[in-house]
Structures are given as structure tokens and as C-alpha cells.
Amino acid sequence: MYQYNEYDHQIIGQRVNQFRDQTQRYLDGKISDEHFLPLRLQNGLYVQRVAPMMRIAVPYGTLNARQLRQIARITRDYDKGYAHISTRQNIQLNWPELERVPDILADLAEVEMHAVQTSGNCIRNTTTDQFAGVAVDEIEDPRPWCEIIRQWSTFHPEFAFLPRKFKIAVCASAEDRAAVLVHDIGLQIIHNEQGETRFKVIVGGGLGRTPVVGSVIHEALEPQHLLSYLDAILRVYNQLGRRDNKFKARIKILVKAMGAEAFRELVDAEWQQIKDGPLLLTNEEIARAKTFFVPPAYEALGNEDLQALALEGPDFARWLRHNVQPHKKAGYAIATLPLKNAGVAPGDISAEQLEAVAALSEQFGFGEIRSTHQQNLVLPDVKQADLYKLWQALVPLQLAAPVVGTLNDMICCPGGDFCSLANAKSIPVADAIHRRFDNLDYLYDLGEIELNISGCMNACGHHHIGHIGILGVDKKGQEFFQVSLGGKQGNEAGIGNILGPSFAREEIPEVIEKILATYVEKRNPEERFIDTFHRIGMDPFKERAYA
Incomplete structure (x- = not known):
């Protein structure tokens, strides 16, 4: 990954000192809210519903172990002990105190990180x-x-x-x-x-x-x-x-x-x-x-027999099949660590988990970690022979749920629990769906389904391009949720179509169940949800959902 030179260190250091002075003058009443707004946005700071939110840049989703440990320490010292991975591969803090934000920026600069241009009307993180x-x-x-x-x-x-x-x-x-x-x-x-x-x-x-x-x-x-x-x-x-x-x-x-x-x-x-x-x-x-970005010091290895590895046990076999992807280098694999557990907002990760992932990236790789659009983390360079040991380490950390690519690997913005722009709370909807569909055999039978949830039209949860999209809307001060079907990202990206009138929050799990039941009844062998939808159209799903 890119390493700062002396000019980078100098520029970021100057930016930290500049914002420290600006923040103090604002707190002293010498800068108005209007004039402070662009200054804080240029340093990744939003004013949210209950506290400021700070967005930390993770260029092209690449982190090292030292940086991850520093993020863990920052969440303990300045926040509530956890961070959030956004759909743009950045890291967000939901509870920093305004007067301590300059200290956070200074601590980030120590590990070659910053929050520059993570908000405001500028070019954001690539x-x-x-x-x-x-x-x-x-x-x-x-x-x-x-x-x-x-x-x-x-x-x-x-x-x-x-x-x-x-x-x-x-x-x-x-x-x-x-x-x-x-x-x-x-x-x-x-x-x-x-x-x-x-x-x-x-x-x-x-x-x-x-x-x-x-x-x-x-x-x-x-x-x-x-x-x-x-x-x-x-x-x-x-x-x-x-x-x-x-x-x-x-x-x-x-x-x-x-x-x-x-x-x-x-x-x-x-x-x-x-x-x-x-x-x-x-x-x-x-x-x-x-x-x-030169390749690390890979060993000359041959590929392991992954089917033989899977014999270590059914739980490991499921993880191996769903959370491990092939690597371009023989004898290595890519492991995805899903941040998707019941009772925890999608994309949230605790300080303890951050530190553990940093250690695992060194033990089972070259100290590199990736953040993903799906609000997960990735260890990109795991020896195939070490996959079972890695899985054993991930299980007690609750980072081994074998759900990558399934309905429960959902994307979800922070929603109304945090964001002042949101019309509705998206996290409780995600949790209700996760708990409703917790049977792995059923999830695997459904196959690849992308479920994306946004709390408002800003679409931070990318609901438009989810196979199933859920959007929070306001109806006379009440939270309702609009469902869309048929969205898709990738080479053939497309925008989903709205199913019909919106639903109350408590209705959403049942509506999703009806949509899935329609898919299961109508699909052809080996047909994915998105393919079935494009073949049969909206009407069968709509009839079942509103029956």
C-alpha cells in the first residue's frame, strides 16, 4: 500500500493543527455555525441526530494491521468501543465529541490516515x-x-x-x-x-x-x-x-x-x-x-485439496464454501470476514474484534486488511493450509458466519438511529430480517440474493441496486418502508422497480418471506432470484405481497 512521504506527513500535520484552531474558535463562539460547516465537512465531520459522526478515509479499501489497531484504540479512547464500515469502504465513528475530534485526527496522522474529503462537495474516497x-x-x-x-x-x-x-x-x-x-x-x-x-x-x-x-x-x-x-x-x-x-x-x-x-x-x-x-x-x-503495490513475499506452494479440507467438519465446510474465494497465487486464498450478526448493526465492529483482525492479518497473511462495499472485512493472503486454523480463530470472535453472498449478508446504512437525514430506522429492519431468516439451509437453498436497506432517499444502503431493496419513507411522521425488486450491480447494473405502496416496519419480515416464497415456487432449477424476477416480472411478487 502507499506509504506517506515527508510532504504527506507535513500536509496532514498542518491540516490537523489548522482544524484544531478552527474547532477551538468555534467552541469559543468566534466562528458561526454557517462558517464552521464547510470547515468540519472538509475534515470528515457531520452533525448527526444524537452526536457528531466522523468519517475516516480508507483509500481503495486497503488497511494495514498498525492502522487497524489505532482505529481500535481510537474507538475506546474517543468513542463507544466500536466502528462502522461504510459502503464506500471508509470507517465511521458515531459518537466522537466535537472538542476531541482534532485529537482523533492527530492520532490518525500517526498511522498515515486522515478524514480529508470524506464529506462535503468534493471528490470523495476513490x-x-x-x-x-x-x-x-x-x-x-x-x-x-x-x-x-x-x-x-x-x-x-x-x-x-x-x-x-x-x-x-x-x-x-x-x-x-x-x-x-x-x-x-x-x-x-x-x-x-x-x-x-x-x-x-x-x-x-x-x-x-x-x-x-x-x-x-x-x-x-x-x-x-x-x-x-x-x-x-x-x-x-x-x-x-x-x-x-x-x-x-x-x-x-x-x-x-x-x-x-x-x-x-x-x-x-x-x-x-x-x-x-x-x-x-x-x-x-x-x-x-x-x-x-508489488506482490508480497509469497511462498512457492501448491494448491490444497479444498474438498479434503472441508472434511474437518460441516461448520468449517460451510464457511469454506461461502466465505473463501480463490486467489491468483497457488496455495493461497481470500477470506471474507462478515460483519453480519443478529443484534449488531451490519458493518459494525468492536475494538476487540478490530485488534483481533489486526493480529490475524499478521498471523495468516502479510498484515493487510481490506474493507468492502458489502460492509465486511477481507484477509487477502491466507495460505490454504491455514484456513482451518483461521476459521477456528474467527468463530469465537463472531467473524465466521458463513453467510457471504446470502440474504443475511445485507447492506444497511445507519439510518434513523444515527443519521439526521434519515426518514426511518434501518438497523431494526435489518435485525428483524436477520432473525427471521436464520436457518442456513434455507439461506443456501435461496442462493445468491442481495438485500440492501437505506433509511432515506440518499441511498447510502444502495437499495436501488439490491435484488431486494428496502427504503425508509416518512408518512405523516410515521416510519414506513418501500420495497423494490430487480435491482442489480455489476456488469449489467440496473435499478430496481418499486413493488407498490409502502409497509409498516413490523410488516417487512413477512413481506420479504412472501417474496422469497414466490421465488421458490416460480424458479427454474439453478435459477437465481434476480433471474427468476426478470423472467416472470413483478406481478407474481406483488400479488403475493399484498394478498
């Missing part, structure tokens, strides 16, 4: 595949390109106050695990016939109040022009994006209003003026970025 660098289906590691984008976008003076927040995702694998089609900019890395790297550039995707699948505006961008082309896109958006209505300020609205072809023409015109200027990426700079 995300990618949680299996980047080790996935068997990738053509190259996308993280060097994410790092190049991060360095270009961080503290970019022209794009510090965009019309609205801006999100970029990069993917280099056959299966799109970064959801590039629903980002403001999505970059799909491809190779041409000569094996040279190119970027398919997708613009104008996004969820929220107006969900849109992005449009391709460049089929094969040469890598030396990556930053200048991104810069051109942001310049057009910065000039033409609406600032009079925040609900219509995202780039997706601009692209949709103009049309993708007209937008591309404006970008190309802007790009021609800057493409061969200072933003031109040299081979030396690209090579420098790649030096931070």
Missing part, C-alpha cells in the same frame, strides 16, 4: 474491488491507478467546492465488484489487442433521489491521459452543474439533461486544451505508483 491485486479474474491491479487519482484529487483547489459530492470507482476484473456503472465516474480497466492498458470511462451514474446507470463517453482512454481527461470532466461539471438545487446538482442530472454525446463533446473540447500539459502522466510516474 473505491475499487476489495479483492484488487489478488483476484483471479483481474487483468491488473487497479490500486496504483486509484492512488494516482487520490493524489491528484486530494486538496485539488479547483474542485474543493463542486456543485455536489463526487465519487469515482475503478475496476480491473471481469466481474465488476466496484459498481463502476453507478458512480459519478466509473473507470473499467481493459487491455487492447496488444495487451496495453486502457480505460473505459463511464460518467453520470449514481443512486440517491434520481438513480441512474452511467454512460460510456470514452471506450479506450490511454493511461497517460487519465488525469487530464478526469480533470476535463470535472471542469465541465464544475462550470455547468446546477448550484441552485442540491437535489439536481449531481453530474448524473447534467449528463441526463444534456445527453451523453453532448456532454462528451464538451469534455473533449476542454480536454484538447489540457491533454498534453502538466497532467500528462509519464511512464516514470506510473511506475512509481506501481512500486507501492
Whole structure:
């Protein structure tokens, strides 16, 4: 992973000192709420329903053991002993005290972390595949390109106050695990016939109040022009994006209003003026970025017989089948640690668990951890021969639930329990569903189902692209929940369709049960939920749900 140089340390240190002074002046009444708002947002601090919320940047979802231990200590010293993994691979603290936030930032800086540009109308954390660098289906590691984008976008003076927040995702694998089609900019890395790297550039995707699948505006961008082309896109958006209505300020609205072809023409015109200027990426700079992501010291191993390993016991066999993914290096595997347990908000992890995962990453890998869009953690480099020992260590930590890819591996935003924007509490809905469908045999029979829950139209829970999506809505001061079906992320991303009128919170588990029963009755052999839905349409599900 990227290592700070002396300039990085100096810049982040100065930012900490600057915000410490700004916070003290605010507490002393010398800065108004209005003027403090952009200052705190630039440092990842929100004012939520019951306490501030602080969002810590995890660039492209990559952490090391030292950083994870520091997060654990911070949650104990400054919070309530746990952290939350967000759908953008960041880490959130839900209970920091405002006057202590500068101390948190200082402690983060000690381990080369910060909260810069995790909120506000700027370019946010660049995300990618949680299996980047080790996935068997990738053509190259996308993280060097994410790092190049991060360095270009961080503290970019022209794009510090965009019309609205801006999100970029990069993917280099056959299966799109970064959801590039629903980002403001999505970059799909491809190779041409000569094996040279190119970027398919997708613009104008996004969820929220107006969900849109992005449009391709460049089929094969040469890598030396990556930053200048991104810069051109942001310049057009910065000039033409609406600032009079925040609900219509995202780039997706601009692209949709103009049309993708007209937008591309404006970008190309802007790009021609800057493409061969200072933003031109040299081979030396690209090579420098790649030096931070060289493969670790893998041993020369042969692949284990995983079927024989599974004979260690049925519980381990289930974990092996659902939570372990293949690795590009022979003799190694990728282990996903789901943060999905009854009674705990999806994505929450305690200080004790954080410390344990840090230790396990060193014992069973190279001290590296990944955070995921699905609000889980990943150990990317586990020897296959060590999988049983790892599983034994994870079980008492409650990090071994064999539910990855199932209904209970759900995504859920913090909702009304924390967020001041939420219309409804999403965590109790997630817990009720988890408890209702706790039979593993039933979950496995259902197969792959993506269930996503958002507490409001901002769609932090990505409900629009869940096979089953649940959205909290307000009805005359009462919490209700709207259900959508047929959403999908990945290479064929699509927006779900609303089932019908919303339901009361206590009705949701039964509604989900009716939807699942319809699927089981109507599916063909080996057919997934999403495939059955697209084959038979909405009507059978709607009839059962409202019967």
C-alpha cells in the first residue's frame, strides 16, 4: 500500500493543527455555525441526530494491521468501543465529541490516515474491488491507478467546492465488484489487442433521489491521459452543474439533461486544451505508483485439496464454501470476514474484534486488511493450509458466519438511529430480517440474493441496486418502508422497480418471506432470484405481497 512521504506527513500535520484552531474558535463562539460547516465537512465531520459522526478515509479499501489497531484504540479512547464500515469502504465513528475530534485526527496522522474529503462537495474516497491485486479474474491491479487519482484529487483547489459530492470507482476484473456503472465516474480497466492498458470511462451514474446507470463517453482512454481527461470532466461539471438545487446538482442530472454525446463533446473540447500539459502522466510516474503495490513475499506452494479440507467438519465446510474465494497465487486464498450478526448493526465492529483482525492479518497473511462495499472485512493472503486454523480463530470472535453472498449478508446504512437525514430506522429492519431468516439451509437453498436497506432517499444502503431493496419513507411522521425488486450491480447494473405502496416496519419480515416464497415456487432449477424476477416480472411478487 502507499506509504506517506515527508510532504504527506507535513500536509496532514498542518491540516490537523489548522482544524484544531478552527474547532477551538468555534467552541469559543468566534466562528458561526454557517462558517464552521464547510470547515468540519472538509475534515470528515457531520452533525448527526444524537452526536457528531466522523468519517475516516480508507483509500481503495486497503488497511494495514498498525492502522487497524489505532482505529481500535481510537474507538475506546474517543468513542463507544466500536466502528462502522461504510459502503464506500471508509470507517465511521458515531459518537466522537466535537472538542476531541482534532485529537482523533492527530492520532490518525500517526498511522498515515486522515478524514480529508470524506464529506462535503468534493471528490470523495476513490473505491475499487476489495479483492484488487489478488483476484483471479483481474487483468491488473487497479490500486496504483486509484492512488494516482487520490493524489491528484486530494486538496485539488479547483474542485474543493463542486456543485455536489463526487465519487469515482475503478475496476480491473471481469466481474465488476466496484459498481463502476453507478458512480459519478466509473473507470473499467481493459487491455487492447496488444495487451496495453486502457480505460473505459463511464460518467453520470449514481443512486440517491434520481438513480441512474452511467454512460460510456470514452471506450479506450490511454493511461497517460487519465488525469487530464478526469480533470476535463470535472471542469465541465464544475462550470455547468446546477448550484441552485442540491437535489439536481449531481453530474448524473447534467449528463441526463444534456445527453451523453453532448456532454462528451464538451469534455473533449476542454480536454484538447489540457491533454498534453502538466497532467500528462509519464511512464516514470506510473511506475512509481506501481512500486507501492508489488506482490508480497509469497511462498512457492501448491494448491490444497479444498474438498479434503472441508472434511474437518460441516461448520468449517460451510464457511469454506461461502466465505473463501480463490486467489491468483497457488496455495493461497481470500477470506471474507462478515460483519453480519443478529443484534449488531451490519458493518459494525468492536475494538476487540478490530485488534483481533489486526493480529490475524499478521498471523495468516502479510498484515493487510481490506474493507468492502458489502460492509465486511477481507484477509487477502491466507495460505490454504491455514484456513482451518483461521476459521477456528474467527468463530469465537463472531467473524465466521458463513453467510457471504446470502440474504443475511445485507447492506444497511445507519439510518434513523444515527443519521439526521434519515426518514426511518434501518438497523431494526435489518435485525428483524436477520432473525427471521436464520436457518442456513434455507439461506443456501435461496442462493445468491442481495438485500440492501437505506433509511432515506440518499441511498447510502444502495437499495436501488439490491435484488431486494428496502427504503425508509416518512408518512405523516410515521416510519414506513418501500420495497423494490430487480435491482442489480455489476456488469449489467440496473435499478430496481418499486413493488407498490409502502409497509409498516413490523410488516417487512413477512413481506420479504412472501417474496422469497414466490421465488421458490416460480424458479427454474439453478435459477437465481434476480433471474427468476426478470423472467416472470413483478406481478407474481406483488400479488403475493399484498394478498
